[in-house]
Amino acid sequence: MSIVVKNVVKEFGQQKALKDVSFSISSGEIVGFLGPNGAGKSTMMKIISGLLPQSAGEVEVCGISNTDYNEVFRRKIGYLPEHNPLYLDMYVNEYLLMVAELYKLGNKRAHVDEMIELTGLGLEQHKKIGVLSKGYRQRVGLAQALIHDPEVLILDEPTTGLDPNQILEIRNLVRTVGQEKTVMLSTHIMQEVEAICERVIILNRGELLIDHPSTDLSRLEAGNSSTVFVEFDRQPVLEELQGIVGAGEIKNVSGYGYEINAQADIRKAVFDFAVAQGLIILTLTRQERNLESVFHGLTKE
Ligand SMILES: Nc1ncnc2c1ncn2[C@@H]1O[C@H](COP(=O)(O)OP(=O)(O)OP(=O)(O)O)[C@@H](O)[C@H]1O
Known part of the structure; x- marks a missing residue:
């Protein structure tokens, strides 16, 4: 299994953002993660990525517990956070080289070039991130999530705020990448799930509501x-x-x-x-x- 989530609870003070959520995702699956605002999707994704500790329960990514937030664990996961926070004053190249450095990758230039090629950033690589369109910023976000060739990719609303052409481009990119990786993708766009995902998990108010092959969901x-x-x-x-x-x-x-x-x-x-x-x-x-x-x-x- 790529991702195993067992009885996860997350409390923020009095509020239970996640209430005993369990599911597992096999290697190579592309799973859509849906739910209304505040359902707990981002919280779950941060926990899986090891960036937020759960209050109870267990999470494993490629057999490693998220509580062992070490270099091996970090190398397994690529994470694109919601709103894709980036250093707007940095140049695309410079930023990706910095990310490669953080992962201590050998031949950083080659990794950056590969990502620039994959994400179609060739013409933008010498620009400051702050001047890029949203679609291109999203590509930079994807490039940073992929540069260390992780087995698991966690994408929190990767197409939010993009125009229809950019949405299609990012979807195609995710589909391409998804041929080789386990992908978990949160979205509010149902068509996105139908277009990209093989399975859908729906959260509502911190609880798992549905875990189902997406193509069958309409009959459910x-x-x-x-x-x-x-x-x-x-x-x-x-x-x-x-x-x-x-x-x-x-x-x-x-x-x-x-x-x-x-x-x-x-x-x-x-x-x-x-x-x-x-x-x-x-x-x-x-x-x-x-x-x-x-x-x-x-x-x-
Ligand atoms: N750091 C935090 N401190 C307090 N409450 C938080 C924190 N992070 C999330 N929450 C709360 O947890 C609940 C779940 O939030 P979360 O962002 O995971 O939902 P979501 O499903 O991703 O929503 P959206 O679709 O709007 O992005 C919300 O009620 C939110 O206010």
């Missing part, structure tokens, strides 16, 4: 439930519409358009209803539940 909470959108040519009798077998909550979303929640696919019943009522159906679609709605459904009050 939804069960057989689905939402059907139907648009008629005129007003249906609402009581009759409600009488469709299996229909749950009905919402009028536009003119004669209705969203009907149901425990099954009720499109055929809606069609039969329209025929029986002499209504013409202009639109009839079943709306797939995406990760976003599943996540919302799972974490709402």
